[in-house]
Amino acid sequence: MEKLIYLDNAATTKTAPEVVEAMLPYFTEKFGNPSSVYSFAAGNKEVISGQRDIIAGVLGAKSNEIYFTAGGSEADNWALKAAAEAYGDKGNHIITTKIEHHAILHTAEYLEKRGFEVTYLDVDEDGKVKLDDLKKAIRPTTILISVMFANNEIGTIQPIREIGEIAHEKGILFHTDAVQAFGQVPIHVDEYHIDMLSASxxxxxxxxxxxxxxxRKGVKIRSFVHGGAQERKRRAGTENVPGIVGLGAAVKRAAATMAERAEKESKLRDYLIERVMEEIPYCRLNGHRTDRLPNNGNFSFQFVEGESLLIMLDGKGICASSGSACTSGSLDPSHVLLAIGLPHEIAHGSLRLTLSEETTKEDMDYVVDSLKEIVGKLRNMSPLYEDFMKKEQK
Structure with missing residues (x-):
């Protein structure tokens, strides 16, 4: 393929060259098991501690409050399942939202089958939690509130500080899935009253x-994986030293470049949004216009089927998605778009474009010009669009 414009950074990002470089020695030269006592291997335990320090420093946390996992989904599972188990004697009620990642929603469903009660909060048309609804949902038996920091599909950033304050006033644990937000926007766990946070x-x-x-230190959380003393006896298994080193390098890099990246990406995002909204009729921007991730643009196009749109964009070298990568094989419309009130037929015509620091204005122009052409072609093949236009012209 001659041209490639990658705009699916919410699904995954390119591993930075300096991150790869930092990892390489731990595959071939410094490959020892950190749990071994001899110095060749034991040095890796210090290396792991150093990466904890980096992550904790970015979050305003303590190093011994960082536990490494295999990714965001595992961290979400751990937070909900282990908290439910540890605090089950206090109550059996959990609050989350209808727009969470499936790592949260499916875990909540798992807990419901085991006797826990879960309230799934509605959101407004921009995808934001209503604080009054949250307050009304709290019961004497509520033990955990889990609300994502920013939505992975529509990019809306939640009022996390206010949610954390409400939780702490009531003595309720607060967890946030920050997989999309960490490294994109500043997060300080004390300022936001966060007890648990997931990242990838x-x-x-x-x-x-x-x-x-x-x-957070003092939170009662049971072990998630049994069989060894790793991660202070809470997650057994030989540590993924190259991955941990890579994560530390990526976090350090993200923190150092965050302000500059956010400024650049938000300007390009706004340019993309303005061109799409002005030049493609019967189009809707999904998510909050300003309280959204710097790199996220999500649109719905009437009379267009999302899968066809993605295939035709791919033919022009543009990588995009219609929603979460974890549900890309599903024929059902996005649960997030349905939750913000879109009807099925419009939710099916959605497109998520997520930028990176390498995205250029020229890329945006090429994408919008391609979108205009493709949407026009698809609508010209749509009987629904034809009927709609006939009615409009009467």
Missing amino acids: GHKLNGPKGIGFLYI
């Missing part, structure tokens, strides 16, 4: 298969 390396130019769960 491959969303911020780090490697796949590595992430972490922040667990």
Whole structure:
């Protein structure tokens, strides 16, 4: 393929060259098991501690509050399942939202089958949680609130500080899935009253298969994987040293470049949004116009089927998605778009474009010009569009 414009960075990002370089020695030269006592291997334990320090420093946390996982989905599972188990004697009620990633929603369903009660909060048309609804949902038996920091599909950033304050006032644990937000926007766990936070390396130019769960000191969380003393006896298994080193390098890089990246990406995002909304009729922007991730644009095009749109974009060298990569094989419309009130036929015509620091204005122009052409072709083949236009012309 001669041309490639990658605009699916919410699904995964390219591993940065300096991250790969940092990891390489730990595959071939410094390959020892950190649990071994001899110095050749034991040095890797110090290396792991150093990566904890980097991540904790970015979050305003303590190093011993960072636990490495295989990614964001595992961290989400751990937060919900282990908290439910540890605090089950206090209550059996959990609050989350209808627009969470399936790592949260499916875990919540799993807990419901085991006797826990879960409230799934509605969101407004921009995808934001209504704080009054959250307050009304709290019960004496509520033990955990889990609300994602920013939505992976529509990019809307939640009022996390206010949600954390409400949770802490009531003595309820607060977890946030920050997989899309960590490394994109500043997060300080004390300022936001966060007790647990999930993140993943491959969303911020780090490697796949590595992430972490922040667990505030004093939170009762049971072990998630049994069989060894790793991760302070809470997650057994030989540590993924190359992945941990790569995650640390990616977090350090993301923190150093965050302000500059956010400024550049948000300008290009706004340019993309303005061109699409002005030049393609019967189009809707999904998500909050300003309280959204710097790199996220999500649109719905009436009279267009999302899968056909993606295939034709791919033919022009443009990589995009219609929603979460974890549900890309599903024929059902996005649960997020349905939750913000879109009808099925419009939700099916959605497109998510997520930028990176390498995206250019020329890329945006090429994408919008291609979109105009493709949407026009697809609508010209649509009987629904033809009927609609006939009615409009009467």
